[in-house]
Amino acid sequence: MSSNLENAQAQMRKGVLEFCILSILSRNEVYPSDIIAEMKASRLIVVEGTLYPLLTRLKNAGLLQYRWEESKSGPPRKYYSLTVEGREFLHALQLTWNELVEAVNLTTKSETQS
C-alpha cells in the first residue's frame, strides 16, 4: 500500500516539476541553486540531484538556454533562461494546468458530495 502511495505521489510531483521549473525561469535568469532554494521552500524537490538531469533535458529540447558566468568561489556557473520556444511551451502548460485544476476540483468535489 505505502509503496503504491509513494509511487502515485512521485508521479504527481513529476508531472508538475517541469511546469514549476519553467515558471521560476520565466521570471528571470537563474542559477540552478536558486531554483533549488525556491523549490525546497515549496517542498517539490528536496535534493539538488533531481534538478540537473531535468535542466539538461529541457535545454536539449530547446526550451532553455544558458550562458557561462565566472565565479569567485568555484568553477564557472551556468545561468539558465527561457528561449522563445520555452515561453510558448510554458504558456501552453499554464493553460493545461488551469484546465486540470478545474477538472480535478470538479471531480474530487462531486465525489465528496455523493
Added chain:
Amino acid sequence: MNKTITVNIGGMNFHLDENAYEKFLAYLDSIRRSLGNTDGRDEIMQDVEARIAEMLAALIKEPNQVITLQDVEPVMATMGKPEDFSAGDTTGASSGQAYENSAGADRKLFRDPDDKVLGGVCSGVGAYFNIDTVWIRLLFAFLFFGLGTGLLFYIILWIAIPEAKSSADKLRMRGRPVNLSNIEKNVKEEMEQLKVRAERYAEYGRKNAGSVFRNIFQGIADVIQLILKVVVKLFAVFFLFIGLVVALALFAGLFGIVFHIPGVSFPLLLQSSFTGTGAFIWAMAGLALTIGIPFLLLAWAGAKLLFNLKVSRMVGFSVLGLWLVGIALLVFLGLDALKEFKVEESVRKELIISATSGKTLVLATTNDGDLEKKYGDQQDEPDWDLSLVNDRLVSNKVKLDIVKSPDGQFRLIELFFAKGSDASAARNNATQLNYSLLVQDSVLELSPTFSMDKLAKYRNQRVQLILQVPVGETIFISESMDQLLYDVENAQNIYDHDMVNRYWKMTPDGLSCLDCNGTETAVGSMPTDDDAIVRIDSTGIQVNAVNGAVISLDSTGINIRKPK
C-alpha cells in the same frame, strides 16, 4: 594516517583523504549508473561535478586543506541519493522506480559469479532475499563451525543453484524484469563500471607509484590467492575421490543385495531384524541413499571445482529429493522393525540332575572340536553374533549363572527370552529357540550356542541358564565354560574368566574356590601400568609383578619374593 589524493573535480584541484576519495568515486559511479543511458549524461555529470566542486570549495578555509569523509557526506546529502537523479525524469520511464518496484517480482535464485568466495552461493542468496551478503556468509560460517552442517548444505546449494552466467541471469538474480533494454543496460553498466574502475586504479597507481608497501601487500595477496587456488584444487581432488569411492561402494552393495550376488553379505543380524526381505532391501536402499548421496554430492562438487562441470537445477533438486526419500525410508522401516521389539517374554524349562549326588559335577561345553577356532581369534569376535550354520540360525547369546540350590538337588533352569510386538508374539518367538544339553554320568555338557529356524527373525533372543548347586556339593568348571559364565558370584570375588579350571564347593556363603592359588584376578584387583596385579581381599593385600616378584601382606606378616 590516511593517504591524501589530489583530484580534479569540475576543473578545480582538491586534496581528499583516502576514505573521502573512495566514497566520492563510488558516489559518482552510482550516479552515472542511475542515469543509465539518458541523453546528455556526460553533461549532467559535468554539472553535478561542478556543483560539488563549488560546495567543496566553500569548505576550504586555508590552502592545501584536506577534505575528509565528514566534509564529503553533507555535500552528498545535498545532492541526493543516486536514485534521486532519475526521479525528475518523466521520459526515462523512471528506471529507479521500476527497479525498486519490480524487485522480487520475477526474481530467480542464482549464484553470483561476480561476488564470490567459493561458489557465489551466499551472494546469490543475499541478492534473492535482498539481504547484505555478509549476513548470509556469517550464517554459513556459523553453521559450518557451530554445527558442521553448513559445509554440506553449502555444497548442496552450490550444485542445486545455477550460476548467473548471462546478463539475463544477472538481471533476474536481482529481480529486474528481463527485457532487451535492461539486458543492454546491464552490459553497459558493467562495461562502464569496469572502465571507471580501471581508470581509477590507473590514477591511484600513478599517484602512489612510490608506495613500496602497496606493492608488497599486493604481492602477498597474489601469493595467498595462488595458494588458495591450489588448496581448492587439492580439496576438489580429495572430494572427488572420497565421494566416488564411498558412493560407489554403497550402491554396489545395494546392487549386491537386490540381485543376490554371491560374496556380498551383510550382517545376518541386521538382515533378520526387519520384518521381511523386502523391508530389509528397502531399508538398505534408504541407508545407501541417505549416506551415499552426500558423498555423491561431494564427488560432484569436486568435479565441478576441477572441470567446471555444469549441473542443472533439475538434477540438483531430484538428487536432493532422493536423499529425503532415503531418509524417509530409513525412518519408516526402522520404526516398523523397532515395533517388533516392544515386549520381552520368556519361556522356562527345568531339569533335575540326579545321578551325581556325592560325586563332583563337571561342567563342560559341547562341540569341543570348535574350541580352538573359537579361542583362536577371540579378540576380534564381537560379544555375540548371529551366523548361519547347517541351514540354521545360530546365536551365541547363552549365559550361565551358578547359585545355591534351595533344596538338596542339582537343578538346571533354562530361560528362553525373546522380543515381539506383543506378549504372545514374544512368547511364540521364545518357544522357537532350540537349546541342547547333555547329562552323562557326572558330566553336564552345555552348548555355547542355541539355534533357530533359518527364516526366523532376530528378536533379541537369548538363553539364560541357572545351575542350582546344593550346599556341600562340589563342581569342576572346565576351561571351555569361560564363554558361558556371566557374573557368577563367589566367596573369593574371582572374575568369571579366572573361575575356569578350578574346583568349587557350594558353601552357605556361596561358591568357594577349593584350589585357587592367589594368582586369580579378583573383583577389586587393580592392574597397574607395570603389568603388576594388585589384589585386595579379606585375606590381605598381594602384588604380583610380571617378572615373578610377589609382595604380600596377610596374617603371616609381610612376605617378599624376589623376581625369578
